Amino acid sequence: MSQATQPILLSSHLLGIEGLSVGEITALLDLAEDYVALGRSREKKSPILKGRTVINLFFEPSTRTQSSFELAGKRLGADVMNMSVRTSSVTKGETLIDTATTLNAMRPDILIVRHQDSGATSLLARKVDCCVVNAGDGSHEHPTQALLDALTIRRRGRSFQGLTVAICGDVLHSRVARSNIHLLAKMGARVRLVGPRTLMPADVARFGVETFTDMREGLKGADIVMMLRLQLERMSGAFVPSTREYFRYWGLDREKLSYANPGALVMHPGPMNRGVEIASEVADDLEVSLIHEQVEMGVAIRMAVLDALARGLPQEGRNI
Ligand SMILES: N[C@@H](CC(=O)O)C(=O)O
Numbered sequence: 001m002s003q004a005t006q007p008i009l010l011s012s013h014l015l016g017i018e019g020l021s022v023g024e025i026t027a028l029l030d031l032a033e034d035y036v037a038l039g040r041s042r043e044k045k046s047p048i049l050k051g052r053t054v055i056n057l058f059f060e061p062s063t064r065t066q067s068s069f070e071l072a073g074k075r076l077g078a079d080v081m082n083m084s085v086r087t088s089s090v091t092k093g094e095t096l097i098d099t100a101t102t103l104n105a106m107r108p109d110i111l112i113v114r115h116q117d118s119g120a121t122s123l124l125a126r127k128v129d130c131c132v133v134n135a136g137d138g139s140h141e142h143p144t145q146a147l148l149d150a151l152t153i154r155r156r157g158r159s160f161q162g163l164t165v166a167i168c169g170d171v172l173h174s175r176v177a178r179s180n181i182h183l184l185a186k187m188g189a190r191v192r193l194v195g196p197r198t199l200m201p202a203d204v205a206r207f208g209v210e211t212f213t214d215m216r217e218g219l220k221g222a223d224i225v226m227m228l229r230l231q232l233e234r235m236s237g238a239f240v241p242s243t244r245e246y247f248r249y250w251g252l253d254r255e256k257l258s259y260a261n262p263g264a265l266v267m268h269p270g271p272m273n274r275g276v277e278i279a280s281e282v283a284d285d286l287e288v289s290l291i292h293e294q295v296e297m298g299v300a301i302r303m304a305v306l307d308a309l310a311r312g313l314p315q316e317g318r319n320i
Pocket residue numbers: 136142175176228229231269270271
């Protein structure tokens with residue numbers, strides 16, 4: 001493998017995009033390119049994490065993130081353990097911190113954590129002495145999602161400079177939106193947020209992006225249309241009249257997509273709610289939809305992140 005000539009040393013944890021520099025983001029994307037090639041080869045493996053232990057600790061459901069971190073760790077030769085939170089002693093009242101420090105005592109090298117509370121992964125990073133990766137904390141950040149989205153865009157030959165990206169839907173509850181806003185702004189793209197007023201964060205001004213409550217207006221001039229799922233599990237009370245009404249105004253179908261730039265591409269982090277935020281006619285149109293490519297890039301990005309973290313680990317294991 002060619003691999004990045006400049007070794008990337010992520011400073012012990014990957015907790016969010018906000019704390020990464022443009023150089024670190026670019027280096028991770030470059031390293032992930034090698035892992036895309038490796039993933040498409042017959043062998044698919046590199047022994048770079050041999051002897052290392054990776055634990056997946058997911059307090060919220062996941063299909064893509066958990067399985068791709070597992071595959072990424074295995075393809076790099078690590079021992080990967082998926083902690084089943086639903087059948088763990090969390091059900092007997094054990095706290096997040098006690099659970100994590102218990103697993104930490106088993107001497108993993110990397111702990112990958114998804115949790116429903118914003119800030120949970122940063123808190124854990126202060127309590128354990130292994131690397132922590134944020135696999136999604138509440139509505140705060142989902143850094144590897146933004147990195148895989150960036151890799152997907154870059155591999156389509158789109159330069160971030162001057163690219164207009166419309167992030168549409170439930171921005172308020174979306175950690176995917178927050179991580180993407182940070183990343184795209186750092187890389188020089190123009191970001192606009194599109195959705196109902198009730199689903200825009202109150203502090204939206206702090207992001208310095210344009211906002212639109214009319215979907216067609218918001219899509220005019222967009223090169224990338226990034227759809228978000230309605231995060232019903234994070235809502236208490238009615239933020240939208242009904243999912244049917246929601247689709248009528250903010251669901252992406254061919255008619256609304258026609259307002260975007262010619263050749264505009266559609267992204268969705270998954271899982272999708274068809275007929276709520278996106279129509280099947282768009283999601284399944286391989287001319288415009290990057291959804292499956294995003295999933296493939298997820299494995300490569302997570303291999304790059306594990307690799308970059310492992311480079312900073314002590315060679316002979318941790319001090320006893
Ligand atoms: N899977 C992404 C997006 C979503 O669930 O809507 C997340 O966990 O944030």
